[in-house]
Amino acid sequence: MKTVRVGLVGCGFVSELHMHAYRRVYGVAASVAAVVSPDERVVDYAKRHHIPKVYGHIRELLADPDIDVIDICTPAVLHAPMIIEAMESGRHVICEKPFTGYFGRPGDPAPVGQKLSKALMYERVMEEMSETSRRMAASGQLFMYAENWVYAPAIAKSAEILRKTKDKILFMKGEESHSGSHADHAARWDMSGGGALIRQGCHPLSAVLYLKQVEAKARGETIGIADVTADVGTLGDTLSPQDHQYILSHPLDVEDWAMMNLSFTDGTKSTVFAGDMILGGVRNLVETYTTGGILNANMCPNTGMVTYLTDEEKLSDVYITEKVDRKTGWQFVCLEEEWTRGYIQEIQHFMECVAHGRQPLADVDLAFATIQAIYAAYWSAEEGRRIRL
Ligand SMILES: NC(=O)c1ccc[n+]([C@@H]2O[C@H](COP(=O)([O-])OP(=O)(O)OC[C@H]3O[C@@H](n4cnc5c(N)ncnc54)[C@H](O)[C@@H]3O)[C@@H](O)[C@H]2O)c1
Numbered sequence: 001m002k003t004v005r006v007g008l009v010g011c012g013f014v015s016e017l018h019m020h021a022y023r024r025v026y027g028v029a030a031s032v033a034a035v036v037s038p039d040e041r042v043v044d045y046a047k048r049h050h051i052p053k054v055y056g057h058i059r060e061l062l063a064d065p066d067i068d069v070i071d072i073c074t075p076a077v078l079h080a081p082m083i084i085e086a087m088e089s090g091r092h093v094i095c096e097k098p099f100t101g102y103f104g105r106p107g108d109p110a111p112v113g114q115k116l117s118k119a120l121m122y123e124r125v126m127e128e129m130s131e132t133s134r135r136m137a138a139s140g141q142l143f144m145y146a147e148n149w150v151y152a153p154a155i156a157k158s159a160e161i162l163r164k165t166k167d168k169i170l171f172m173k174g175e176e177s178h179s180g181s182h183a184d185h186a187a188r189w190d191m192s193g194g195g196a197l198i199r200q201g202c203h204p205l206s207a208v209l210y211l212k213q214v215e216a217k218a219r220g221e222t223i224g225i226a227d228v229t230a231d232v233g234t235l236g237d238t239l240s241p242q243d244h245q246y247i248l249s250h251p252l253d254v255e256d257w258a259m260m261n262l263s264f265t266d267g268t269k270s271t272v273f274a275g276d277m278i279l280g281g282v283r284n285l286v287e288t289y290t291t292g293g294i295l296n297a298n299m300c301p302n303t304g305m306v307t308y309l310t311d312e313e314k315l316s317d318v319y320i321t322e323k324v325d326r327k328t329g330w331q332f333v334c335l336e337e338e339w340t341r342g343y344i345q346e347i348q349h350f351m352e353c354v355a356h357g358r359q360p361l362a363d364v365d366l367a368f369a370t371i372q373a374i375y376a377a378y379w380s381a382e383e384g385r386r387i388r389l
Contacts, residue, residue: 003029004354007061007091009082010073011037011045013182014096018071018146019049020338021347030351032071036061058082062089069354071146072096075185076193077103080132087139094144094350098202099367100129101193102375113189113253118378122387125193125375129368136364144350145362147370149207149284151349152342154297158288159214166218167292169211170268174204177275178282178323180236180249180256186276187252195254197232198374201274206362206370207286207297208262208270213366223266225369227388230260230377235277246325249276260377281324281332284341299341301332 006022008015015035022032034053035046046054055061061070062085070086071094072079080100086093102112102121109115136143149155162169177200185191192199209225216223232255236247249256256276263269284299300321308330309315315327321334338344346362353360376387 003031004069004351005031005033005067006069006071007064007067008032008035008051008071008073009037009058009061011035011039011042012073015045015073017338017343018073018347021344024344025348025351028351028355033066034061034064058085062086062091067091069094069350075183075191076101076198077185077191080128083143084132084135087136087141087143090139090141092142092144092354094146096146097206098193098198098374099145099364099371100132101125101198101371102128103193104190111189111253113194118375118382122375122379125371129371133364133368142353142360143364144353144360145364145367146346146350147203147206147210147362147366148342148346149203149286149299150210150342150362150366151345152297152299152340153345154299155207155211155286155342156345158211158286158295158297161295162211162214162290163218165290165292167215167290168219168266168268169215169288169290171289172208172211172270173285173287174208174270175273175283175285176200176203177273177278179247179279179325180276182248187250187254189253192254194374194378195232195251195258196256196274196276197230197258197260197377199274200276201258201260201272202370202374203284204274204286205260205272205373206366208272209369209373210362210366211286211288212264212270221266223264225373225389226263226265227386228260228262228373228376228380229386230258230381232378232381233257246279247277251276258377258381260373260380262373279325281320282322300334300337302334302340303332304335305333307331307333
């Protein structure tokens, strides 16, 4: 079998998670053959991960005939143009969340997140996404949406149970929240396309939409989003420097708190919460209430291992979980975090899709629906009304 040769774009936080997963791919020959970033740290990154080629610009990577798949791990503002360029050059694409967003156009008032109406953003993002999707489809290449929650064991098990029981999902409650992003681009709408809702909320939202489609298929029904309501806020703005001690985010023109409600065409409901102001480590949770029972997907925190320790210094080299501000006291240790959160299974699945020509579970439809619902939520929050899709 031919080796699947991957070109990685970006060498930051999420690229590390992808590399961790590529090293563990089995049953398919796969290698990361090149990495590209304008950041000079890319040279050390390549050395550390034994990646033979280093480029400074994606065009150089696309000119390399020895690359089959482009894996995009850059800030969101770069996703859509890179997806199109890569797919139109004849490469399959893996792209990190979010698929895309509205980042501003020349002539928009600044800062765009505060000054441009969300109704206009919705209209424009839908226009841009439709054009992006059209060009992606015309390229004939595979698009793999790197939504790791779809592949996380707890969500995969929820999907398996729904396929078998064919129970109706009445209500789902999803959450991703933590104490704020490490990345500067997370604070800016023109780089991230929004705040906590698009950066974090996109994960539980995609999981909820995915499970709803699993249910629809199992029951032979067609279910879509009927409408969206939402509220957002910037709670960090109200804090003194002392109160801001453990909360890392300093949003410029984005929200750090968001709650959205989805009504589906079958009359059922879902709630998604995202926050950049919640201490105690990352919270990645989906609760599913069905006609046959309850499924609680506790990716983190969970009680697979709980510790009580007292000496912070002795633990300096021990990893507990993402975004905890200390390692002592009671802790919910996330065991095999890259597995628990689905990064390993996601890359395994994508390599199998490329090698065997299969369609991914997390595809362009899921990516598109997630962004549409998020911008409907921003519109709803701004105007205080229900947005029908
Ligand atoms: N799935 C997840 O759990 C998860 C977690 C974190 C981030 N993400 C997503 O991954 C993406 C990257 O986030 P991150 O936290 O890794 O950010 P980061 O800032 O840590 O890394 C971004 C990387 O992109 C590179 N880059 C910037 N401009 C570039 C260009 N023009 N060409 C090539 N490389 C370029 C930077 O040099 C850097 O290496 C974002 O879309 C984010 O939403 C996903």
